Amino acid sequence: MRRTVKATGPLYARLAQDLKNEIQSGRLQPGDMLPSEAALCQQYGVSRGTVVRAFDMLLREGLAQRRQGVGTFVARQSLHRKPGYLLSFTAGVRNQGRQPSQQFLDIARLARRDVIQFGCDEPAVILERLRLVDGIPWAIHKHIVPASVAAQIEELTIQAGKPHARLLEESNFSLFEAFAEAGFSxxxxxxxxxxxxxxxxxxxLLQMAAGEAVMQVHRKSFDAKGRLLEITEGVYSGGSYTYEAHLVSSRGLTEVLFAGDTPRQT
Amino acid sequence: MRRTVKATGPLYARLAQDLKNEIQSGRLQPGDMLPSEAALCQQYGVSRGTVVRAFDMLLREGLAQRRQGVGTFVARQSLHRKPGYLLSFTAGVRNQGRQPSQQFLDIARLARRDVIQFGCDEPAVILERLRLVDGIPWAIHKHIVPASVAAQIEELTIQAGKPHARLLEESNFSLFEAFAEAGFSxxxxxxxxxxxxxxxxxxxLLQMAAGEAVMQVHRKSFDAKGRLLEITEGVYSGGSYTYEAHLVSSRGLTEVLFAGDTPRQT
DNA sequence: CAGTGGTCTAGACCACTGG
DNA sequence: CAGTGGTCTAGACCACTGA
Known part of the structure; x- marks a missing residue:
């Protein structure tokens, strides 16, 4: 009974992670068949339902495709498949082997009346940064974080009207990681x-001509209880940002989908 | 043991559809708790796993949220939640209670060398239509359909250089429905x-000023065997089209997502 | 505490595919 | 035909929530 590296979380997630590693490391190439359900049941000593759930994760991420009577295969074009971008610009860019950095633009407190239009019903902190990839301006990110959440994140505190020092120094402060460290998920x-x-x-800021097209991305993130964690507004130059979605029709009906977003060089 | 209207497809899909109907009809309001798993097991005479799969469908469509120890609830803002848009513009617009129509622009045969750049390796038919909502120009849709697929769809045949009559007459020809009727899924x-x-x-065509921003949507659809069914390019005026995605973090790790797209009035 | 969802098992039968 | 995935069952134990 083989056991996996990651010893936390549900079995199906660990199994899925193992398979993802096989794919992302290149040991399994696009078009290759993954082990059959029966084989994985044996190898991992789990029941078939667990294997199916693991495969479902891969399906929804667009990493695999299944064909009844044939097998489960590594999807073609498994590049650029890292979703959840806006929250982890840093990690996402790194995953593509490029270098993320940022320039601090502004941080300020906003009164309740200025953010209530966004669906935030308490005072908030607004942080604005210019994000760069390999030194090239890529996006402008504005984050609105409710005061009660921001209070838990040191970098978002404002002392005597001045931004926190680390915010100015660290060229790779990640809001996503800060959230995780503060226990917000x-x-x-x-x-x-x-x-x-x-x-x-x-x-x-984006070093483009006025009058060109940009993609504007507006995002609201919530925790499990439905509490608003942050609102992000991102502006990307139209040429350098594409939003890529992989849609999978559910087996039952015609609709259920999956999507990942990813910026790319044009 | 209550039975459902739709007598086809897997049990979990039928159950999910029943619940969706409850939600979309308004009998279940946003914030309301759905019946518990145990209750649905009894009502429908199915096992718990089946109920869980049905709930999963609702989750991935953003129609419901679950909280361990509490219950499953109808999601807030369950509007605009019809995914799969480009393929069924007609149905999607109707679902929002508005009137879709179209103007035929062009249909032509393309040689293999003209479409191979799109990843289509055989001659194809290209169909171009202006799509309207309540009589207002909304989008330009270009569909590239491989010849072998187009041959199965009467409306896409070209006789003596002329488009099929129904294409010109029918103001609500739906490529999506034509695919389904021809057995392509x-x-x-x-x-x-x-x-x-x-x-x-x-x-x-879109009755906007040149120099304004548009959203360009490029889509490739495949069947279960990976055969290319169609390529669609849609152009929407930037103001009247938004792409709305609902992202759900998987229970196992941080990534898996769901997304639906939907045009809206601005 | 009782009730909820989260996960998992060990089977079962079926539909589909390819040789 | 043997092997694959698609679906489903009838249990089980656990973690979490709220009263």
């Missing part, structure tokens, strides 16, 4: 994408 | 979104 999020014309400020 | 699709500036032709 994102349960679900809503995202809305729009195309619009770059304003002068956007264009200047 | 979409298994998965990839979608890429970009922001760009409207060209003159785009702007004219």
């Amino acid at each position: 994102v349960d679900h999020a809503d995202e809305i994408l729009r195309a619009r014309i770059a304003g002068e400020r956007d264009a200047g | 979409v298994d998965h699709a990839d979608e890429i979104l970009r922001a760009r500036i409207a060209g003159e032709r785009d702007a004219g």
Whole structure:
């Protein structure tokens, strides 16, 4: 009975992680058949239902495809398949083998009346950063974090009207990691994408001509109890950002889907 | 043992559909608790695993949220939750209580060399339509359908250089329905979104000013065997189209997501 | 505490695929 | 035909929540 490296979490998740490692390391190539359910049941000493749930995770991430009567295969084009981007710009960019950095633009407190329009019903902290990839301006990120949440994150505190020192120094402060360290975990999020014309400020920061198109991404993240954790507004130059989604029709009906977002070089 | 209207497909899908009907009809309001797993097991005479799978479908569509120790609840903001849009513009618009229509723009045969760049390795038929909502131009849809697939769909045949009559007459021809009738079923699709500036032709058709932003959606659909069924390119005015995604973190790890796309009035 | 969902098992029967 | 995935059952134990 083989056991896995990661000793935490549900069995199906560990099994899925093992398989993901096989794929992402290249030991399993696109088009290769994954071990059959029966084989994995034996190897891991688990029941078939557990293996099926693990495969379901891979399916929903677009890493695998199943064909009844044939087998489960590593999906083609398994590149750029890291979802959850806005929250972990840092990790996402690193995963593509490129170098993320950032420039601090602004941090401020906002009164309740200024954020209530966003669905945030308490005062909040707003943080604005320019995100760069390999030194090239890539996106402008505005994060609105409710005061009660921001209070738990040292970097988001404002002392005597001045931003926290680490925020200015660290070129790789990750809000996502800060959330995790403070014990906040994102349960679900809503995202809305729009195309619009770059304003002068956007264009200047992103080093593009005013009048070009940008993609605007608006995101609200919640924890398991439905408490708002943060609102992020991202602005990306239209040419350098694409949103890529992989849609899978559920076996039952026609709809259920999966999507991952990822910026790419054009 | 209560039975459901729809007598086809897996049990969990029928159960999920029943619950969806309860929600979409308004009999269950956002925030309401759904029946517990135990209750549904009894009502429908199914095992718990089946109920769990049905709930999973609702979760992935963003229609419900579960909280351990508490219950399963109808999600807030369960509006605009119809995914799979590009394929069924017609149905999607109707679901929002508005009136879809279309204007035929063009249909033509393309040689293999003209479509191979799109990943289609045989001659294809290209169909171009202007889609309208309540009579207002909404999108330009270009569909590239491989010849072997198009041959099975009467409306996509070209006789003596002329489009099929029904294509010109029917203001609600649905490519999605035609696929289904011809026995083609979409298994998965990839979608890429970009922001760009409207060209003159785009702007004219969509009745917007040249130089405004548009959202360009590129989509490739495949059947279960990985055969390319169609490529769709959609162009939407930036103001009137938004792409809305609902992301759900999987219970196991941090990533797995769900997304639905939906156009909205701005 | 009772009730909820989260996970897991060890079977079962079926539908589909390919040789 | 043997092997695959698709579905389903009838249990089990646990973790979490709220009263």
